[in-house]
Amino acid sequence: MKEPEQETKTTEEEKMQHLRLKANELLLREEWEQSIQTYSQFISLCQTHISSRSDPKLQKSLCLAFSNRAEARSKTRDLDQALRDCDEALQIDNAHIKTLICKGKILLNLDRYAMALNCFKTANLNHPSTQDSETLNGYLEKTKKLEFLSRSGAFDFSNWILNGFKGKLPELAEYIGALEIKKSEISGRGLFATKNIDAGSLLIVNKAIATERGILPESNTQDLGENAQMVMWKNFVDKVILSTSNCKRTQFLISKLSVGENEESLEIPDIRIFKPESSDQDCSYSNQVIDMGVMLSILDVNSLVEETFSGKKGDHHGVGIWVLPSFINHSCNPNSKRYHIGDHVIVHASRDIKEGEEITLGYFDVFLLLKNRNEMTKNWGFDCQCKRCKFENGLCSKQEMGEIEMGYERGDDVGNMVYKLEESMRRWMVRGKTKGYLRASFWKVYSQLFVSEKMMVKWGRRVPAMEVVVESVVEAVGGDERVLRVVVEGMKRNGGGVVEMEKAMKLGRGVYGKVMKKQAMRSLIC
Numbered sequence: 001m002k003e004p005e006q007e008t009k010t011t012e013e014e015k016m017q018h019l020r021l022k023a024n025e026l027l028l029r030e031e032w033e034q035s036i037q038t039y040s041q042f043i044s045l046c047q048t049h050i051s052s053r054s055d056p057k058l059q060k061s062l063c064l065a066f067s068n069r070a071e072a073r074s075k076t077r078d079l080d081q082a083l084r085d086c087d088e089a090l091q092i093d094n095a096h097i098k099t100l101i102c103k104g105k106i107l108l109n110l111d112r113y114a115m116a117l118n119c120f121k122t123a124n125l126n127h128p129s130t131q132d133s134e135t136l137n138g139y140l141e142k143t144k145k146l147e148f149l150s151r152s153g154a155f156d157f158s159n160w161i162l163n164g165f166k167g168k169l170p171e172l173a174e175y176i177g178a179l180e181i182k183k184s185e186i187s188g189r190g191l192f193a194t195k196n197i198d199a200g201s202l203l204i205v206n207k208a209i210a211t212e213r214g215i216l217p218e219s220n221t222q223d224l225g226e227n228a229q230m231v232m233w234k235n236f237v238d239k240v241i242l243s244t245s246n247c248k249r250t251q252f253l254i255s256k257l258s259v260g261e262n263e264e265s266l267e268i269p270d271i272r273i274f275k276p277e278s279s280d281q282d283c284s285y286s287n288q289v290i291d292m293g294v295m296l297s298i299l300d301v302n303s304l305v306e307e308t309f310s311g312k313k314g315d316h317h318g319v320g321i322w323v324l325p326s327f328i329n330h331s332c333n334p335n336s337k338r339y340h341i342g343d344h345v346i347v348h349a350s351r352d353i354k355e356g357e358e359i360t361l362g363y364f365d366v367f368l369l370l371k372n373r374n375e376m377t378k379n380w381g382f383d384c385q386c387k388r389c390k391f392e393n394g395l396c397s398k399q400e401m402g403e404i405e406m407g408y409e410r411g412d413d414v415g416n417m418v419y420k421l422e423e424s425m426r427r428w429m430v431r432g433k434t435k436g437y438l439r440a441s442f443w444k445v446y447s448q449l450f451v452s453e454k455m456m457v458k459w460g461r462r463v464p465a466m467e468v469v470v471e472s473v474v475e476a477v478g479g480d481e482r483v484l485r486v487v488v489e490g491m492k493r494n495g496g497g498v499v500e501m502e503k504a505m506k507l508g509r510g511v512y513g514k515v516m517k518k519q520a521m522r523s524l525i526c
């Protein structure tokens, strides 16, 4: 007959055995929440009732239970807790392969490439040949590549572009160029170049905290369109809330964003906290949840509508939030451009940028007249404080300016308008970059003039050459696809020599970024 003490132990062992088997089964059936609960019961029983933590068999079961709970938690996107479970398991067995792979995968998902690589390397070192070798090697190679891309920014989209943007999306890793966050003269904080940067150089590649995509009906039925938009926005907000509640780092980073008010008093965070290799020690995470009202203001001020690389999006709409790019202020003479691939936003220099210069984006089309740009910034909820707006505001009172604008709206002869504007600029002694500001505002008429052979025969001698206008516009507002099209048309008309092609390629780098080889760039340009 069993002693009472022996009997209790056996019952507890049986209970644990039962819980362990049940939890494993739930995990296999992908019933994540239930399996988390059952593993938790098993773990707590192990820890409270069994004093013999040194029992190797029990230790092994406990390690596996933490590891399996980590896997289940990672599936429910409870990433902080999942990482904690991995660490518990690794404390018991620091070479536990399943846990090392699980932790590596979570860190990879969080774009912490160096730390993920460490996990996969340790796993590989301790278990050079196991049944998981193939999977492990796959992760090892992928992480090495992403870690390299994240350090070097050496992305290459050539194949994807040459395939007509079809097939597998290019491999993307988070990347931050030579940038810092400082107080901005435009508003609040801004991003600044810490060295000279060439047109086309990558500035940031950043993965969204959350995105939501949908097809919005073209509305002759306006209600339907608005409804679909509201549903999309609600789903997006829910996704952001879920991401922030499951990851303290995400919550910490998003809490640094502006709510659009009192920007002058906002803290200036160190850019290192946004880097993929930043350690948790660099950040003082708090448990404080962001208030819903604050979160909605943050999303209102910082969310972006997706712009696709190929420019084609039809009725597909996407909205998302990208943390570091949210520090970029708007300017009507921007020096960078953005586009989106999958969940990543890619920001590159659209013209040469000097060390110390603020990085700016056009939040909307900057080839618009001042008054139309004013309407756009009003919709965004601010009065634009950029240099171009200040300069053009100074010309508003001039009578000729009003007449030219009226002619623009009436659709007057484009040659005559360009001529009048150029003459006025000469009289007003507008020089250098500021000429580019005005030419960008009236780009529509300049482009119509330059692509019309008939018009150029009539006006060609009385207006500046296309190359001169293009150079000043690009210097003022950066590369733009519409300017590139005019240049390429001109090049084709003139038979296009090597020098012209080189100029078009440079302009192309400002428009699309230095993310492709010449052949791919040529396919985009021509």
Ligand SMILES: C[S@@+](CC[C@H](N)C(=O)[O-])C[C@H]1O[C@@H](n2cnc3c(N)ncnc32)[C@H](O)[C@@H]1O
Binding pocket: 184, 186, 187, 188, 189, 190, 257, 258, 260, 261, 263, 266, 301, 302, 325, 326, 327, 328, 329, 330, 331, 380, 381, 382, 383, 384, 385, 386
């Ligand atoms: C995405 S945030 C840009 C970063 C922000 N300055 C900060 O400190 O976090 C957008 C907000 O910045 C301000 N802002 C951006 N561009 C501006 C501009 N050209 N003129 C005035 N305010 C601007 C507006 O308050 C806008 O709502």
